[in-house]
Amino acid sequence: MSVLRSPNMRSDSPQPDLSLRDHDNDSQIAYGKRKQPESECSAEISKLRQEMMSFLKDFSVAQTTNMNKMKEEIMSQLKDQLSGLQITSNKIIAEQNQLKSELKSFKKTTEGDIQALQDSLNYHSGRQDENVQKIQSIASEVTKVNNIGEDIRQLRNKVNDLQFELNTHQQRERLANLEITGLPQKTNEDLRDYLLKISNIAKCQLALEDIISINRVEPRSKLLDKPKVIVAKLRSTLIRDSIISGIRRNRGLTTVDIGLPGEPRQIYVNEHLTPLNKMLFGKAREATKKNGYRYVWVKYGKIFTRKDDTHPPVHIRTIEDISKIK
Structure with missing residues (x-):
């Protein structure tokens, strides 16, 4: 329903005083530029009052409905929170009861164990004295060790x-021995001849009488595809050192140098x-x-x-x- 409001009237303004004034005053109200009959003014005022009362009634109903709705929502939220608090409270109470039960059990166990612990301490105290004596004995043995x-x-x-x-x-x-390594091994070889050729390359005068013995020797660590070492015992260290020095001056020795066929292989001449x-x-x-x-x-x-x-x-x-x- 539409409501007629004056330009300065608001929905939240105090209810206007609509009581009828004295007829003398009402007779002075003019609408427009001409006076209206008294009956028409009363009818309009009554109509305005009814519209205002209807508006206030509708507004009150709407406000009441909103308030009830808000109240229901708040109560629902409070119920949920209270329910959660109740669950938490129940858990805390259950944990407290369990803790009390465990404390009682621990107290009973502790009271029973104190005497056993005291007895154990007395026993171990006696054993400790024995251990001290044993340690002293062991220390004496360690000193001996x-x-x-x-x-x-x-x-x-x-x-x-x-x-x-x-x-x-x-x-x-x-001291007078000469060791030759790397010289290929073959059957019916003449080791003395090899040594004479080596001494010639070293520019050392070597006679057969200077060679006391010459043999191939099996090394302690056998090497695959490696010839046995040749050990020659000479008459003096002077001859041995002359051969070694001559080979070094020659900057090494190979199988080709002593006339052996095939690819050249390095031969080493050193002290034995x-x-x-x-x-x-x-x-x-x-x-x-x-x-x-x-x-x-x-x-x-x-x-x-x-x-x-x-x-x-x-x-x-x-x-x-x-x-x-x-």
Whole structure:
């Protein structure tokens, strides 16, 4: 229903006073430029009052409906929250009850274990005294073992000294020996002839009488497709050193140089070292190469290294001496 409002009237303004004024005053109300009859004015006022009352009634109903709806929504939300709080509260109560039950059980168990713990402590205290005595006894035995260990260390040093002396003695027996490796092996070969040809290349005068013995020797570590080493025992170290020096001046030796057919193969002529000295020489060569040393050589069965011309030579006697090459 449409409602007639004055230009300044709002829906939230106080209800106007619609009571009838004195007829003398009402007779003074004019609409437009001419006066209307009194009956028409009363009818319009009554109609306006009815429209206002109808509007207020509709507005009140709408407001009541909205308020009820908001109330229902709020109550629903409160119920949901209360339900969640109730569930949480129930969980907390259940956990508290469980904790109380566990505490009671723990208290009973603890009361029962205290006496057992006290008895166990008394028992272990007695055992501890026994263990102290055993530890003291073991410490005494350890002292004896340490003394034995010192004896073993001294014995090991003596063994090393004896090994060094034995190696020195064995090397001394080989001072006049010449070792030839890389020379192909064949049946009915004349090793003395090979040695004479090698001495000629080295420009060393060698007679058959200077060769005391010459044989092929099986190496301790057999190498596949490698000929056996030739060891020649000569009359003097001077002859041996002359042959070795001559081959070095010749810048090496091959099978072609001594008249053997086929592809040339390198032949090496060196001093005849003991197995221990061969091992030390190999280790020394590896260490000098790794640490940038310029020289490593053997002289009269002794192994030497030298960093460069400004450093003194280092004599390698034992495997511990390899650590000096740094």
